Amino acid sequence: MITVGIFIYPDIQALDLAGALDCFGQANQELLAAGRAPYYRYCVIGLNTAPLFAENGLQLTAQYSLDTCPQLDYLVIPGGAGARTLTANQDFIRWLCQRSTETEKIISICTGAYLLAQSGLVDGLPLATHWRFAADLQTRYPKVQVNSTELYVNSGKFYSSGGMTAGIDLCLAVIEQDHGVAIAQAVAQELVMYLRRSGDQSQYASPLKIQHSGVQRFIQLQHWLLANLTKQLTVADMAEQVALSERQFRRVFRARFAMTPVQYLQQLRLDKARSLMLCDGYSLQRICNEVGISDPRNLIRLFNASFGCTPGEYRQHFC
Known part of the structure; x- marks a missing residue:
């Protein structure tokens, strides 16, 4: 013992x-x-x-x-x-x-x-x-x-x-x-924990980086993105929300949050997809529709790259 x-x-x-x-x-x-x-x-x-x-x-x-x-x-x-x-x-x-x-x-x-x-x-x-x-x-x-x-x-x-x-x-x-x-x-x-959070995953989730920044226009941008995830959003759309040129927005966003706007948007989509995976009645296609990912194969690829498992395997950990 x-x-x-x-x-x-x-x-x-x-x-x-x-x-x-x-x-x-x-x-x-x-x-x-x-x-x-x-x-x-x-x-x-x-x-x-x-x-x-x-x-x-x-x-x-x-x-x-x-x-x-x-x-x-x-x-x-x-x-x-x-x-x-x-x-x-x-x-x-x-x-x-x-x-x-x-x-x-x-x-x-x-x-x-x-x-x-x-x-x-x-x-x-x-x-x-x-x-x-x-x-x-x-x-x-x-x-x-x-x-x-x-x-x-x-x-x-x-x-x-x-x-x-x-x-x-x-x-x-x-x-x-x-x-x-x-x-x-x-x-x-x-314990209702997700076992496969390996040690090399980030302890600082992307949405928290925005919330912790204290910059009101970026916090408002996050709210707007979350409300519009079903749409095909572009960096130009995001820049317009914070009243910056697309070039300036890319530069400021990367300098402040150590990621590109596209990477941040992808993380928001994945975070919502993970939550929906645990809801009854949500097929993979329905989840894709809710988070603005057109093809379920893309969601599977993103899950594997980010979490080391498929969406189905992720869901099984909570069954």
């Missing part, structure tokens, strides 16, 4: 903790249902066993302190605002370095990356974190290869993920390594 230790601290992100616990706990349930023995034994570790509060106000209590923690096979370090503060705690950093020599996998979720970076254990190695904190993490720890785009990365025993839900994707990947795709898929389905 594998012992999974999950470290908690004041101002932890509760979802990072719950996501990891639910993934490994559900894996045990799926193994039992398959007639196999549970594989994961998990324990919650803190600096001490005094009650503490997560960022959302949830009160938590560790089962073990650093001094009483049993031997671990996997160590999970969730993120949270408190992670940046905890980097100054030399007792924890020393404990982390000591434990790393005997731990098979060390998994950081979101801003838990700050603690791994502070330890020096990942100097020269890739380390994923939430895109919002990537620049700060890289400035503080220039020896680390900060990855702000992929959902998760793995280098030897060190695993790291981007945002909170990407931590679940990472735990699913670890479960797949341990037990194969069938068990990992069963866990994903139980």
Whole structure:
């Protein structure tokens, strides 16, 4: 049996903790249902066993302190605002370095990356974190290869993920390594997750890039595009909506969002197509009509290129 230790601290992100616990706990349930023995034994570790509060106000209590923690096979370090503060705690950093020599996998979720970076254990190695904190993490720890785009990365025993839900994707990947795709898929389905979000997929969806920009005319453009996806839209149509020449629009859009207008429009179509795939009564042709893709073969090609599966295979993951 594998012992999974999950470290908690004041101002932890509760979802990072719950996501990891639910993934490994559900894996045990799926193994039992398959007639196999549970594989994961998990324990919650803190600096001490005094009650503490997560960022959302949830009160938590560790089962073990650093001094009483049993031997671990996997160590999970969730993120949270408190992670940046905890980097100054030399007792924890020393404990982390000591434990790393005997731990098979060390998994950081979101801003838990700050603690791994502070330890020096990942100097020269890739380390994923939430895109919002990537620049700060890289400035503080220039020896680390900060990855702000992929959902998760793995280098030897060190695993790291981007945002909170990407931590679940990472735990699913670890479960797949341990037990194969069938068990990992069963866990994903139980958690209503899409298993085949591989680590190299972007953690920053294209629609969010527009929404986060704060530029009102581009936000309005997004709304207009979503309302007109059934039409055959051109870059000239998009430029007209933001009152720019087509040439200027192409230049400004690419500089601001690191993609072309055509790539962005395609991502909007794919995002809506993914949602419609999960609706009863929607054939492939009907979905194509709803998202402005004329030929179902084009949608199949785009799905394979973007998600590594066909629309039908995508739908099966949720059945």
